[in-house]
Amino acid sequence: MANRLFQKAREAVNNVVGRMNGNGSHEQGHQMSHQPEHINAHDEAVAQNAISSAMANSSDAERAQLAELQQELDQNGDLK
Template sequence: MANQLFQKARETVAIAKQASNGNSSTDVNQAIDIAKNALSSAYANSTVAEQEQLRVLQDELDQIQSR
């Protein structure tokens, strides 16, 4: 069974990336906040390998936020 929180974190970061590129009607700041919450929840309930991937997603989110 796949980690649902991990999958949700990946999805929300992708939505934030789309919003930052203007490819979504979603508010960028709201999308970032949702992704941050999803990453936090996923990190606490993931394997070491998943945590490493979540750190990469967090870096992507940080890049979006610094634009």
């Protein structure tokens, strides 16, 4: 059975990092500009909370991947 919290954390981080790098998608069918988008504190907080929530209910392998996601989020947060 897949860990939904882990999946949500991965999606949230990919959304934030992708948008920071100009690779984000627009859900409403708008064309992608490939320009980095501004990420607000709420977007980052959602990703941080998703990682924290997933940590408690994850396997060791998932926790290692979550740590990598956290590091990726931190590194991209420094680029803002």
